[in-house]
Amino acid sequence: xxxxxxxxxxxxxxxxxxxxxxxxxxxxxxxxxxxxxxxxxxxxxxxxxxxxxxxxxxxxxxxxxxxxxxxxxxxxxxxxxxxxxxxxxxxxxxxxxxxxxxxxxxxxxxxxxxxxxxxxxxxxxxxxxxxxxxxxxxxxxxxxxxxxxxxxxxxxxxxxxxxxxxxxxxxxxxxxxxxxxxxxxxxxxxxxxxxxxxxxxxxxxxxxxxxxxxxxxxxxxxxxxxxxxxxxxxxxxxxxxxxxxxxxxxxxxxxxxxxxxxxxxxxxxxxxxxxxxxxxxxxxxxxxxxxxxxxxxxxxxxxxxxxxxxxxxxxxxxxxxxxxxxxxxxxxxxxxxxxxxxxxxxxxxxxxxxxxxxxxxxxxxxxxxxxxxxxxxxxxxxxxxxxxxxxxxxxxxxxxxxxxxxxxxxxxxxxxxxxxxxxxxxxxxxxxxxxxxx
Amino acid sequence: xxxxxxxxxxxxxxxxxxxxxxxxxxxxxxxxxxxxxxxxxxxxxxxxxxxxxxxxxxxxxxxxxxxxxxxxxxxxxxxxxxxxxxxxxxxxxxxxxxxxxxxxxxxxxxxxxxxxxxxxxxxxxxxxxxxxxxxxxxxxxxxxxxxxxxxxxxxxxxxxxxxxxxxxxxxxxxxxxxxxxxxxxxxxxxxxxxxxxxxxxxxxxxxxxxxxxxxxxxxxxxxxxxxxxxxxxxxxxxxxxxxxxxxxxxxxxxxxxxxxxxxxxxxxxxxxxxxxxxxxxxxxxxxxxxxxxxxxxxxxxxxxxxxxxxxxxxxxxxxxxxxxxxxxxxxxxxxxxxxxxxxxxxxxxxxxxxxxxxxxxxxxxxxxxxxxxxx
Numbered sequence: 001x002x003x004x005x006x007x008x009x010x011x012x013x014x015x016x017x018x019x020x021x022x023x024x025x026x027x028x029x030x031x032x033x034x035x036x037x038x039x040x041x042x043x044x045x046x047x048x049x050x051x052x053x054x055x056x057x058x059x060x061x062x063x064x065x066x067x068x069x070x071x072x073x074x075x076x077x078x079x080x081x082x083x084x085x086x087x088x089x090x091x092x093x094x095x096x097x098x099x100x101x102x103x104x105x106x107x108x109x110x111x112x113x114x115x116x117x118x119x120x121x122x123x124x125x126x127x128x129x130x131x132x133x134x135x136x137x138x139x140x141x142x143x144x145x146x147x148x149x150x151x152x153x154x155x156x157x158x159x160x161x162x163x164x165x166x167x168x169x170x171x172x173x174x175x176x177x178x179x180x181x182x183x184x185x186x187x188x189x190x191x192x193x194x195x196x197x198x199x200x201x202x203x204x205x206x207x208x209x210x211x212x213x214x215x216x217x218x219x220x221x222x223x224x225x226x227x228x229x230x231x232x233x234x235x236x237x238x239x240x241x242x243x244x245x246x247x248x249x250x251x252x253x254x255x256x257x258x259x260x261x262x263x264x265x266x267x268x269x270x271x272x273x274x275x276x277x278x279x280x281x282x283x284x285x286x287x288x289x290x291x292x293x294x295x296x297x298x299x300x301x302x303x304x305x306x307x308x309x310x311x312x313x314x315x316x317x318x319x320x321x322x323x324x325x326x327x328x329x330x331x332x333x334x335x336x337x338x339x340x341x342x343x344x345x346x347x348x349x350x351x352x353x354x355x356x357x358x359x360x361x362x363x364x365x366x367x368x369x370x371x372x373x374x375x376x377x378x379x380x381x382x383x384x385x386x387x388x389x390x391x392x393x394x395x396x397x398x399x400x401x402x403x404x405x406x407x408x409x410x411x412x413x414x415x416x417x418x419x420x421x422x423x424x425x426x427x428x429x430x431x432x433x434x435x436x437x438x
Numbered sequence: 439x440x441x442x443x444x445x446x447x448x449x450x451x452x453x454x455x456x457x458x459x460x461x462x463x464x465x466x467x468x469x470x471x472x473x474x475x476x477x478x479x480x481x482x483x484x485x486x487x488x489x490x491x492x493x494x495x496x497x498x499x500x501x502x503x504x505x506x507x508x509x510x511x512x513x514x515x516x517x518x519x520x521x522x523x524x525x526x527x528x529x530x531x532x533x534x535x536x537x538x539x540x541x542x543x544x545x546x547x548x549x550x551x552x553x554x555x556x557x558x559x560x561x562x563x564x565x566x567x568x569x570x571x572x573x574x575x576x577x578x579x580x581x582x583x584x585x586x587x588x589x590x591x592x593x594x595x596x597x598x599x600x601x602x603x604x605x606x607x608x609x610x611x612x613x614x615x616x617x618x619x620x621x622x623x624x625x626x627x628x629x630x631x632x633x634x635x636x637x638x639x640x641x642x643x644x645x646x647x648x649x650x651x652x653x654x655x656x657x658x659x660x661x662x663x664x665x666x667x668x669x670x671x672x673x674x675x676x677x678x679x680x681x682x683x684x685x686x687x688x689x690x691x692x693x694x695x696x697x698x699x700x701x702x703x704x705x706x707x708x709x710x711x712x713x714x715x716x717x718x719x720x721x722x723x724x725x726x727x728x729x730x731x732x733x734x735x736x737x738x739x740x741x742x743x744x745x746x747x748x749x750x751x752x753x754x755x756x757x758x759x760x761x762x763x764x765x766x767x768x769x770x771x772x773x774x775x776x777x778x779x780x781x782x783x784x785x786x787x788x789x790x791x792x793x794x795x796x797x798x799x800x801x802x803x804x805x806x807x808x809x810x811x812x813x
Contacts, residue, residue, distance in 0.1 A: 146495045146508040147528050172525060178599060202506045231630050
């Protein structure tokens with residue numbers, strides 16, 4: 001007979017909301033076949049997506065046995081997963097990743113102009129012993145993709161705050177890079193989702209096998225549009241950044257409206273296509289209003305009891321938006337609070353807390369890391385309305401660390417980052433927050 | 439390390455086992471029929487096979503190394519286990535694989551054991567079909583002024599960037615290659631589709647009085663015979679070479695230091711009610727790209743007349759075929775003053791003007807235009 005311990009172990013690994021209950025054959029084979037309690041009839045590929053052998057045993061018989069031994073609540077379906085279904089996935093590009101609640105992975109597909117929410121079933125809490133460092137991430141991913149590091153593109157990275165597994169959307173194709181202005185999403189469509197465990201094990205996540213929900217974004221910028229001087233297709237920026245907060249998904253990107261720069265606010269779980277507002281800001285470094293360039297990185301925050309968004313743009317203004325105004329209007333002008341300098345690309349924005357104080361960390365292609373005291377962001381009332389020739393306004397504290405390509409919170413003590421190191425390798429490492437707020 | 443490799447990795451020839459690369463997959467053969475029968479009943483999962491039968495990009499990992507194996511799927515076929523990669527094996531690169539029979543039998547049949555069989559395999563370079571040609575070069579004339587300013591080289595397919603100056607050469611008939619004839623600009627001057635390259639003769643060598651001119655002389659000399667050669671090694675955007683080399687032979691005339699005189703251009707007026715072309719004879723070749731977009735035709739009401747433009751006779755004839763038959767009336771041809779002849783001379787300005795003292799301020803000349811009537 002199967003032991004209670006083994007059964008508990010198995011049950012813990014069953015995805016909570018799976019209607020068709022299937023468990024990976026490794027578990028079944030290891031724990032059950034040896035004990036000869038289940039006939040060795042395998043269903044092929046049920047949990048595998050494409051062509052992988054991923055033999056699984058239907059759980060019905062197994063559950064009958066299990067319930068006689070223990071009363072276990074397995075199918076407590078989360079309200080966030082209520083409208084999730086296991087059906088075909090027609091995703092064109094996995095350009096932007098972010099985590100929603102309960103380990104739900106949100107994937108922004110700019111080319112397909114839609115957002116997917118995938119139930120990864122990745123909800124086993126982990127404690128971080130020692131954050132990992134990967135000296136050559138592209139080489140490791142290249143080993144998976146069967147390609148040299150020089151042909152690997154990392155499009156996006158998100159850390160599951162529950163399990164601390166890191167997810168990357170990747171593709172082959174960096175060899176086709178033509179100009180410094182091209183971002184990974186301009187060069188190829190991210191077609192592979194890779195998981196990296198805190199123990200350093202890489203594997204592919206087959207999205208075809210995952211239960212999901214999807215929302216289409218109305219009025220995305222046309223596939224025909226061309227950037228006037230970069231010669232890139234702005235379509236890859238329909239979704240330039242995403243942030244989930246308290247039942248809402250905030251999405252920055254480009255639409256085909258007059259102000260193509262757009263902030264969208266969607267309910268999550270998805271209920272319709274939400275609200276889309278064209279946004280403009282005064283770009284002090286350029287001395288003009290900016291309506292075409294998308295918000296590159298942003299964070300929702302609360303000031304005076306009201307929801308706001310702190311947004312960073314290329315070249316590098318910081319602006320704030322009032323969420324109530326975004327919900328009410330078709331076009332909204334943000335308040336420019338800082339110019340952080342020209343020739344720079346803001347690459348990420350994360351929040352962290354230290355000794356009861358909140359901070360925002362902004363990473364850049366061509367500036368130091370910058371730490372902003374949240375109290376200062378909240379109380380900053382000034383606005384830039386005239387042409388500026390040097391960094392000005394709400395300036396953060398510069399912290400060592402440049403060329404950061406991507407970052408995400410790993411824990412309250414660490415922020416995981418990817419940067420091109422001076423030796424040319426793309427390195428993954430964790431930055432201790434104690435070194436950011438001192 | 440070597441010893442370790444020798445002990446563990448037994449060569450394929452010493453065993454009944456065969457690990458083989460077959461272009462799109464890697465297969466393992468040699469398991470006994472009973473074991474194959476077990477696998478057919480229970481083909482095992484991906485995780486099992488990635489441990490037992492990993493395939494790697496590049497060399498096998500060091501023992502204890504963390505190199506992930508290539509993504510793909512494993513299939514138990516009649517007498518073999520087949521690995522199919524998620525993406526095609528990377529052209530021109532070394533790959534490797536092993537099959538760990540010890541680990542395999544530990545899970546399948548603990549009474550049996552076996553060696554680790556390994557394989558290195560080289561994937562062939564991608565064979566690229568050469569299909570791209572030089573479609574043409576402007577100016578098309580074979581007689582050019584000695585102070586010719588630029589060439590446009592048109593290709594039949596998009597080209598790779600960053601290699602033009604390695605593959606395009608100018609030869610003088612008796613003295614061979616003309617070094618430094620073209621201005622090496624970075625980035626190269628391609629149109630957005632990467633099908634047209636603009637190749638400038640070094641303007642510093644053409645303009646008199648400048649240091650490159652004084653030290654190196656002009657790239658082209660009066661009254662000589664030259665060959666512009668595009669080497670077939672020049673790669674298109676797919677990485678394939680050109681189908682064949684291209685050569686343009688031309689002779690040089692005198693330097694051209696006169697602005698094109700639009701007032702003298704001969705206009706051949708078509709009869710009303712026909713769609714016969716309006717013909718403008720420049721009497722000298724004009725810069726092709728500019729001549730195609732810097733001349734417009736308007737009616738006396740100021741409306742643009744729509745039609746198709748073509749250039750002929752070494753770009754010395756401009757031909758306009760209207761979309762609709764000509765209506766009788768007065769028409770005006772508007773010329774953009776920055777149209778150029780082959781030496782870069784614009785309608786109101788020379789490319790290489792001799793400066794004698796401080797030039798006097800002259801009134802801005804008006805927009806160049808010519809009027810005519812169709813009856």
